[in-house]
Amino acid sequence: MTVMIRRCFLGCLLLLLAAGVAAAEGPQGLKIVSVKPGNGGIYAIVSVEFPKAWSDPAFTVEVNGKAVRMRQVGGGFSGDRSMADLMFMPGRAAKQSVAVKCAAGGRKTEARAGFDWTAAPFVAVLGHTGNREMVAAKEKLTIAAVNVTGVRVFFNGKEIHAKPSAGDIETLTFDPAWKKGRNVLTINADKWDGGMIAKNFTFFDLGEGGTLPPGQSALVHLGREGTKSGPFYDVKVEGDSVALAQGTTVRRDIVDRDGWLVSETWVAAELRARKEGTAKVRVFVKPHFLQNMELEREFTITVAGE
Structure with a gap:
């Protein structure tokens, strides 16, 4: 009798412990909260929640039964639940299903959901805005298309023939035939729905012999946007042929080391050509608020009619 009582007591204790663990994990396990477009509709972001008691959860994502690359781009917690935002490339289909699998603390679980998807067409010049952008060196350009x-590329009206790379992000690198002054890059591509996308990018080569027409403005990129600690930028113009219109920020798209398309915020200065003549432009940088402002580069702009 004593042995049976002990066994019943131990059994009840184990049930109470199990109930306590279940209560700590919350009433639900892994749950998909939403699937929304991210980064301009290039990627999708699936948001999930799960018990906060799960330690070091590892996620994988499948789309239509196929494993895809995934990056966690957000997260948090509320009460006894944790949250995670997982970014992935959905592909082309309009009707899709996503499965999120999670391994944590020796357990494996998954959640599934269907979602409607409209892929957004995207073309850009990596590391550049092409918005009246001043270029200091005759560098190669890389185009990204998603x-x-x-994809068809024209530089100053001449078609560029280069072999694009394969993958989620199609890239095409070429060596432009830069000319002094204004250069125009045109990208045409076909959308998946049968339409067409066309974008123009404008660059100014204002090196020796390059000119900026009166009334035209150009943007000089100063550097990545900093924090309250720095870096800080300043631009000085000598000569009344060019006026410093305003400071601004621009977005530059890049492919990071892990192969994801991301945007960077850069500080830029808009320079406006007022009248024929020359002006000297000096760019100063203060890397940190404890450091001094130092001259980084200087150049001369010639204003003349085209």
Whole structure:
């Protein structure tokens, strides 16, 4: 009798412990909260929640039954639940299903959901804005294209023939035939829905012999946007042929070391050509608020009619 009582007591104790663990994990396990477009509709972000008691959860994502690359881009917690935002490339189909699998603390679980998807066409020049952008060196340009086909590239009206790379992000690198002054890059591509996307990018080569027409403005990129600690930038113009219009920020798209398309915020200064003549432009940088402002570069702009 004593042995049976002990066994019953131990059994009840184990049930209470199990109930306590279940209560700590919350009433639900892994749950998909939403699937939304991210980064301009290039990627999708699936938001999940799960018990906070799960330690070091490892996630994987499948789309239509196929494993895809995933990056965690957000998270948090509320009460006894934790949250995670997982970014992935959905692909082309309009009707899709996503499965999020999680391994944590020796357990494996998954959640599934269906979602509607409209892929947004995207073309850009990596590391550049192409918005009246001043270039200091005759560098190669790399184009990135997503969710489009039949990419065609023209530089100053001449078609560029280069072999694009394969993958989620199609890239095409070429060596432009830069000319002094204004240069125009045009990218045409076919959308998946049968339409077409066309974008123009403008660059100014204002090196020796390059000119800026009166009334035209150009942007000089100063550097990445900093924090309250720095870096800080300043621009000085000598000569009344060019006026410093305003400071601004621009977005530059890049592919990071892990192969994801991301945007960086850069500080830029807009320079406006007022009248024919020359002006000297000096760019100063203060890397940290404890350091001094130092001259980083200087150049001369010639204003003349085209």
